[in-house]
Amino acid sequence: xxxxxxxxxxxxxxxxxxxxxxxxxxxxxxxxxxxxxxxxxxxxxxxxxxxxxxxxxxxxxxxxxxxxxxxxxxxxxxxxxxxxxxxxxxxxxxxxxxxxxxxxxxxxxxxxxxxxxxxxxxxxxxxxxxxxxxxxxxxxxxxxxxxxxxxxxxxxxxxxxxxxxxxxxxxxxxxxxxxxxxxxxxxxxxxxxxxxxxxxxxxxxxxxxxxxxxxxxxxxxxxxxxxxxxxxxxxxxxxxxxxxxxxxxxxxxxxxxxxxxxxxxxxxxxxxxxxxxxxxxxxxxxxxxxxxxxxxxxxxxxxxxxxxxxxxxxxxxxxxxxxxxxxxxxxxxxxxxxxxxxxxxxxxxxxxxxxxxxxxxxxxxxxxxxxxxxxxxxxxxxxxxxxxxxxxxxxxxxxxxxxxxxxxxxxxxxxxxxxxxxxxxxxxxxxxxxxxxxxxxxxxxxxxxxxxxxxxxxxxxxxxxxxxxxxxxxxxxxxx
Numbered sequence: 314x315x316x317x318x319x320x321x322x323x324x325x326x327x328x329x330x331x332x333x334x335x336x337x338x339x340x341x342x343x344x345x346x347x348x349x350x351x352x353x354x355x356x357x358x359x360x361x362x363x364x365x366x367x368x369x370x371x372x373x374x375x376x377x378x379x380x381x382x383x384x385x386x387x388x389x390x391x392x393x394x395x396x397x398x399x400x401x402x403x404x405x406x407x408x409x410x411x412x413x414x415x416x417x418x419x420x421x422x423x424x425x426x427x428x429x430x431x432x433x434x435x436x437x438x439x440x441x442x443x444x445x446x447x448x449x450x451x452x453x454x455x456x457x458x459x460x461x462x463x464x465x466x467x468x469x470x471x472x473x474x475x476x477x478x479x480x481x482x483x484x485x486x487x488x489x490x491x492x493x494x495x496x497x498x499x500x501x502x503x504x505x506x507x508x509x510x511x512x513x514x515x516x517x518x519x520x521x522x523x524x525x526x527x528x529x530x531x532x533x534x535x536x537x538x539x540x541x542x543x544x545x546x547x548x549x550x551x552x553x554x555x556x557x558x559x560x561x562x563x564x565x566x567x568x569x570x571x572x573x574x575x576x577x578x579x580x581x582x583x584x585x586x587x588x589x590x591x592x593x594x595x596x597x598x599x600x601x602x603x604x605x606x607x608x609x610x611x612x613x614x615x616x617x618x619x620x621x622x623x624x625x626x627x628x629x630x631x632x633x634x635x636x637x638x639x640x641x642x643x644x645x646x647x648x649x650x651x652x653x654x655x656x657x658x659x660x661x662x663x664x665x666x667x668x669x670x671x672x673x674x675x676x677x678x679x680x681x682x683x684x685x686x687x688x689x690x691x692x693x694x695x696x697x698x699x700x701x702x703x704x705x706x707x708x709x710x711x712x713x714x715x716x717x718x719x720x721x722x723x724x725x726x727x728x729x730x731x732x733x734x735x736x737x738x739x740x741x742x743x744x745x746x747x748x749x750x751x752x753x754x755x756x757x758x759x760x761x762x763x764x765x766x767x768x769x770x771x772x773x774x775x776x777x778x779x780x781x782x783x784x785x786x787x788x789x790x791x792x793x
Contacts, residue, residue, distance in 0.1 A: 422472050680756055
């Protein structure tokens with residue numbers, strides 16, 4: 314008589330199970346899109362404003378104004394993506410339809426990548442099974458955010474990188490373009506291709522691989538250069554990332570744990586989430602708020618002399634803009650503010666290391682686990698509370714599976730770094746580089762499929778007691 318484990322394995326190894334799991338994922342995704350159809354997240358308007366600016370010949374949210382306000386806030390990749398959709402289909406909402414298609418393309422490519430590590434149908438079905446409760450991924454199909462296009466682009470890169478045998482001549486060209494697209498959507502990705510080349514050389518020191526990676530870097534550099542030159546032309550600064558962002562989000566990322574429930578009124582109007590886990594006593598919050606506002610008072614005293622008449626005209630025009638817009642101040646003002654915020658954050662890190670260590674350790678977990686906000690939970694209905702608990706529990710379960718099973722799988726030889734290092738590199742890069750910024754589980758959405766690949770292979774390998782096949786035993790070249 315077969316055991317429960319054997320029966321479950323047979324079920325997961327059945328083709329019909331694949332169709333059922335795909336169908337359930339389609340239903341879940343459509344339900345999430347429908348349930349969130351009236352939700353418009355805040356970044357939507359800056360992306361849409363920039364897309365409309367591109368269609369009017371300017372990379373600016375303030376394109377209706379007579380004076381030029383070249384953007385300082387975002388890279389042009391995703392706004393250009395939206396602009397292309399508007400041009401082809403007549404409405405920005407067509408972008409959401411394209412994202413729906415990209416989501417399923419990304420999932421298909423993910424299942425193809427899984428086969429490179431474990432050809433059994435069970436591993437692919439485990440990906441589909443693990444994806445069902447992860448409602449935070451398909452949620453972004455219906456939002457004007459970069460997550461889904463980047464999710465698809467990353468899946469494409471993995472399909473190229475993990476291909477067994479010799480590379481095609483066009484692989485480094487396509488890989489460089491895909492890396493360039495990801496960077497243009499998420500500028501934090503800028504250093505990943507360099508790290509990829511270093512790791513590739515470490516794991517495969519062949520001359521052909523080195524030459525291919527050199528071509529890839531050249532193509533990637535060609536995608537970066539136009540924006541850096543645009544910044545030089547419009548702002549007098551040769552810079553491959555936006556003029557603002559890193560310093561400001563690091564500054565908020567430090568203060569958010571000290572002033573929970575506070576809404577910033579000096580810069581980005583961010584609401585500081587009041588997490589279930591707090592890092593400051595209740596009675597200390599008012600004093601931290603006073604200190605935060607005092608600090609901004611000092612910044613303002615240094616920045617006010619750089620505030621121009623053009624900046625005043627921009628703010629006066631804000632109520633008449635077609636969409637909510639972010640302020641685009643003069644280059645001198647923007648650079649000075651970014652410098653002050655970064656320096657202040659570094660000083661806080663130096664003076665308050667224990668808080669920083671504790672809060673950023675928590676942030677590292679929250680990048681993968683959806684949190685619950687205290688006030689939202691108090692105000693919610695019973696159904697609303699259950700939804701919050703479910704979102705937290707489902708993402709926490711997948712995160713814990715990764716923490717426990719992946720090291721175990723590497724230890725047992727089910728996974729090896731020699732073949733899976735590109736996937737690990739994606740997870741570590743997105744998981745580590747976002748820690749200094751504000752807490753948002755959204756930041757890791759684009760690499761969730763990468764995590765599912767590793768988890769599915771690990772679970773199946775540990776379940777059946779099999780290690781990965783060696784290069785000698787199967788006669789194939791390990792993925793580069």
